[in-house]
Amino acid sequence: MEIFTIFPSWLLTTTLVFFMFCMFLYTLRSNKSSITTPKLPPNPPKLPIIGNLHKLIGKSRHEALWQLSKEYGPVMLFYIGSKPYLIISSPAMAKQVLKTQDHIFCSRPLSKGAKRLTYNYLDIGFSPQSDHRREMRKILVSEFLGPKRARLFNHVLVSEIETMVRLIGSHPPNVAVNLNKLFLATVKGVVCKVAFGNNYRQQPIKGPSWEVLVYEALEMLGGWLGDSFPWAGRFIDYVSGWNDKLETCFTNLDAYIESIIDDHKSQIAEVTDEEKDFVHALLELSSEDNTSGHRLTKEDVKALIMDVLTAGVDTTLVTLVWVMSEIARSVRVKQKLQTEIRNHTGRTPKVDVLDIAKMTYLKMVVKETLRLHAPAPLLIPHECMSHCQIGGYDVLPGTSALINAWGIGRDPSTWGENAAEFYPERFEKFEVDFEMVPFGGGRRSCPAKNMAPATVEFVIANLLYWFDWEVPDGVKSEDLNMQEEGILVLRKKVPLRLVPTKYNWDD
Template sequence: MEIFSIFLSWLLTTALVLFMFCMFLHPLRSNRSSITAPKLPPNPPNLPIIGNLHKLIGKPRHQALWQLSKEYGPVMLFYIGSKPYLIISSPAMAKQVLKTQDHVFCSRPLSKAVKRLTYNYMDIAFSPHSDHQREMRKILVSEFLGPKRARWFNHVLVTEIETMVRALGSHPPNVAVNLNKLFLALVKGVVCKVAFGNNYRQQPNKGPSWEVVVDEGLEMLGGSLGDSFPWVGPFIDQVSGSTSMLETCFTNLDTYIESIIDDHKNQIAEVIDDEKDFVYTLLELSSEDNTSGHRLTKEDIKALILDVLTGGVDTTVVTLEWAMSEIARNVRVKQKLQTEIRNNTGRKPKIDVLDITKLTYLKMAVKETLRLHAPAPLMIPHECMSHCQIGGYDVLPGTTALINAWGIGRDPSIWGENAAEFYPERFEKFEVDFEMVPFGGGRRSCPAMNTAPATVEFVLANLLYWFDWEVPDGVKNEDLNMQEEGTLVLRKKVPLCLVPTNYNWDD
């Protein structure tokens, strides 16, 4: 009994001491918790397993996220499965991600499709931040987009546009032209000839067409649902068919890219310096005696060709189509543009690239197109590499940032009550910082952000100089179908068809 009493006393004493210790420790834990607990951005209520995925059902992603941002703010946390996404929907917050914290957000999230299609993250646009990625970007800018190739690029562009104008000039009267096909042929011709030479393959020798191969590649590079569900992702991709589609897509792209490289290897000894295209330059940089200090592997070359194929054509084509669609819908803008182009250029055999420098209203119209129709509505995702703050909220490493370029460009609080209207005059006094971000910003901005608008301006100037354009089938200009489709690249759902009429200078 005495032993039991001693044990009971000891037990009570121990319990009392533990209780006192816990009471003392509790405020310390609370204070520590209040200091270290992250202040996360607001987010819609999650559902088990799927997170906020149900919020995207039935709507384009950029539009659904824009509507949610009106409720939860310009910095919003959004979950797909267990994967966190930081949704940015204002210029101020975009500036913090792309400029202030650019060193934190300059990487890309990992993705099974990106890894496969970019030869294990060897490309520029989609691969995570690394010394290799920076070196590849330098090569693309200096050898493909820089002054070294600008003269040849302009020559090819002028030649292709002259061919397009001649074809339109002999087109049957009162018959509509599919401008999507026209623009694709034009831009593909320019980009591929500069990158791959005059004898580039029009279509792959076997398998799907060039257009299908590139479109499938872009769709795959947008990622899969399995990327957001780490534990069951492979099963989801297998059941949905995503895995087999990815392998087919890779095979088709790789076969086409391999054929381009083989053609150049077979002819490299016969080519003089003035005729060397981008691929010949890359092959030289892969040789043992190159002087650049960086020797390219075959996978490096393939990844750079992939960047040209997926980034150099589609975005320019969709911008041209959206621009002509908006111009066709707005007769006032069309007439003002044609007056400026024809008055400043005068009657001459062809428009010169230098003529474009005088066309201020045309430049404003192209800016307005990019504001309303950013080619990549959510841009390519950025990934947070270390803990930081955006808009006063904590952002944790591994969070993927999506910048809603489409929403920012249409925000009435920035652009006024006519934000949804195509009104180029708004740029007469508006100085743009991050109020529109069609080319992104910072280290991962689009390398062609200077050359692409100039190409669009030159093509539009020629179309509006030589021809008058009407909407076919008695449709009112303002009723032209402007529905969107696409995720990574935003296209017109219904291709633009317009009726061209040769302009009569004698009237």
């Protein structure tokens, strides 16, 4: 008690309060310091205004970023203008973004092209995370990819492949077939007939062809420089002519979608339940009699149709081209695969869908193709919604994460020294988690990740069952041109031309 007699109680109280106040200020300062100086991922030296944009000039984005990741690590910060991008280049880091922190990275960055072409972010693929997007995804899965359409899809797929086989069989002997055009007609026929019915408009009433229309839309959805330069973006969009190009693309695409809706409205009263397609289902969900609890607007319907047009055809098409290209390059793989397909099918008039389940090597061939040729090499960007950590580094809200699916699928530390080689047998003992991510993962994974490979397997099985395939004269199999092009979707630069020979079972 002596201390209280030496110092008055009011002085002790004042001293204690002052001490606590100082401790509060020190703690606040420490916390503020930790917030203002986060531990950011390593990044290449950047230039004023353009950031790291110069690192991409004259190079493929996915390859340039893969080479940089070897120097700066699997978690790298990259700036285009003032916009920060988190570059993910390893399975472990991809798992953190797509699974562990999926609830934080499940949104999408804003993009002028995506906003316009998705009717102000009403679609599934490019819209930020929201209750509306979740409802739209449920509708797409239920009405287009689910059991309701499975029977129709299989029927149409078999019919289109029979048409394809007849066309190849009637082709002049020893003349190369353009498989790009053949695959486009087949995949387009399947997707559009299931979505829009047998009488779908194969070409727009006016404007560019269907193929050009979809290609231009994908180019616009891939983003533009103006998105990464908030102050100069409008000027860049105007001077480059990108604004006009976007508006023309939207006008043409909207007119085509509008014609599809008008066709269905005029016939909806005459269509039986068995004849109803995806668009009929969407129109019913937009009617006043809809009892589902979620009534679609006209723009909702258009946005879902846009998703089918841009995502339903092109990714399957490019995968088919890459699969046949890799098969044509490897005589060993081609012979082994044809033996499996013909042994399981036998001398029957057609390849049965049930036979595909037994063709394990076919599945390995398709999987190996997706490893080397992910349709979207950098996936669609994911947007960080709140502060988090990836690989021990701080990631701030507003950062866009780019998953380098192309690089992850070719990483020697995962796939061995022959990572760049087409070797399907590697999947005999390899269980895949995030070592390859062609369809993304988490809440934003591709809704068709099961249907798309099955479609590819069925088409390839038919091609190799009915025909033997060779590269045109003067070209060695191993020298087949495999150059890539594209940003959002990675295509084979030179169309694939192969010479078919009808297989003779009597030989």
